[in-house]
Amino acid sequence: MTDTSHGTGGLTFDNSKRSWPNEMNILLALIIIVVIFEILGQVLPYMNNQSFLFDTRDRFDTIFNEARLQIIILQVAIIGIIALGVTQVIITAGIDLSSGPLVAATAMIAMSFAQTELVNGNPNPKAIFGTWAMDLPVIVPVVIGLMFGAFIGAVNGTFVAYFRIPPFIATLGMFLICRGIALWWSSGRPVSFPTESYKFLGSGMMPVVWFLGLAVIFHIILKYTVYGKHTYAIGSNEEAARMSGINVRRHKVMVYMIASMLAAFAGVVLSAKASTAQAGMGEFYELFAIAMAVIGGISLTGGRGSIIGTVLGAMVLGVIRSGFTFVKLDGSYQLMAMGGIIIAAVILDQYRQRNRA
Template sequence: MAEESHGVGGLKYDKSKRSWPGEVNILFALIIIILIFEALGQLLPYMRGQSMLFDFNTNRDGTILNIARIKIIILQVSIIGIIALGVTQVIISGGIDLSSGPLVGATAMIVMSFAQTELVNGQLNPKAVFGAWAFDLPVLIPVIVGLCFGAFIGIINGSLIAFTGIPPFIATLGMFLICRGIAQWWTRGQPVSFPTESYAWLGSGMMPVVWFLLLAFLFHIVLKFTVYGKHTYAIGSNEAAARMSGINVRRHKVMVYMIASMLAAFAAIILSSKNLTAQTGMGQFYELFAIAMAVIGGVSLTGGRGSIIGTVLGAMVFGVIQSGFTYIKLDAFYQLMAMGAIIISAVVLDQWRQKSATAKA
């Protein structure tokens, strides 16, 4: 029988309506994708039986896992993953943010200008942007400058959306162009390089992964257990009802976009630290990849549903697919086509999930 009595009052429990948490489904999808690429490594003639994530020469690392490739996958997604944590909150609140990619480029250029060392091989820094006052500053100064710039951009985005009624797509698309222009204007397109050792440490080694996981844990707690999180879900689920219940919707939207932009700015800090340079083209496509990570992770584009854990798993799925394409030696232009198809598929999947949920209700 599908139904059984449960509790007082003749309440019914329908076993057929039980379902796993969405995060479990994403984990299963991650495992299946890994198995597909492993199978391709065995089946494609030119791969010669290679393995994507395993290395059976245990004398190399003392384990059957391909540690080098796993590190590359995690590093690839960690910086964009930081952006995806902010994008997740924006989408849950019912919005969208297209400005995060160019914001990375603009912030990287600005921050690196305040993180430069004076001497390079005994000579004055050839890439110096400012005078002597800006050399060898404490690492906290460029970090604060970057976060303040991100907060400023986020407040503008949020205010435009909350107080003028401009659709988030249009407001953040305009900011997309503004930030890309700022990145090119800051040094007239010239790269900014040679940071201090303390600044370079922020993105060295596996530090981007550490920052990503720490921030993911922090915002998982924030969304799940704080008033900020409850209000974010409430606004995304039904903005009119949230307003009627006493939530200051306008103020909260500004806060959500500010936090998202600050996370994008922090990602720029880590990226420029990791690369030891800042260039105007940094962050290209990052906004789309971050949105894709969130949607793959179960965040609904209609708002009101999603989780940080899901986004982290979505980032891993995205990273495995990206690394898998390189592993099977897929040409770069085919990779772009495939990633575009994956983004479209993620949106189609989200729409299908919404229709299925509505039908069951």
């Protein structure tokens, strides 16, 4: 600082604080976890030198074990769709607990408009409505599902933004309401036998296509549009956002609506994948979706986080799940490990934040 004519003296800028993007840390963590499983596959006596990620048996002309890669991402894709929405809610310093039951409620409702009239020549035994609701074009159940999601999201958002109910409470209430709707819809009976075109929405790798496609779209939206900028601004400093003329309330309603529509879409995909809808579907999905966002480096106090982070957070959970199966440890260990990793992610993040300021 040689030029002090404008009194800049004393203001310096430490280049070393230039942020190494948070997403790189998660990517690093992901790689470390993969390496750990790779090593475990080599050293554990009962593993017979299996490789976690690579195709070592030379049966196919591939480098990676593609089946495992597919499973890693497929098993987190549907919850990942929810996580894309909850990421946006958390960026505004909110939370959405209602997404899991919303998945079930939407699955029930959408599936009711996606049934086939005849199953093996007999009338559909799980029919909810009369024949007028049978064999409808696939767009009908999807739109109905999304509209239901939008409605639930609008209610969530209205309670949070206009009635100033804490997001935790508002969406906890909606959590119970949606589970209730799912049970009430068909008196607890499953809804089954969808049309072929509906099944296609969840068949094979389609959930992954939806997840990654929507991730790209929402990455662009959060980074390059006014909607995204205002979402970050509200979470960062709601007062400043208001003073800057942002319609904070309306924007929050929009964020909750988008999040619930994504959860509703996850319900459509899940029911299409399972070819059935049951009231108990989507249990703990809301918590795993939040966990993905948290592992992805989001701050629960708002303003920080990204879609890329959340996608990587989903991958971390997917790798851990596959990895524990790979080393033949059952689900109980998986849950304990996931819990530990979620807490570790937050501790690391707080440590990073402290060192920054």
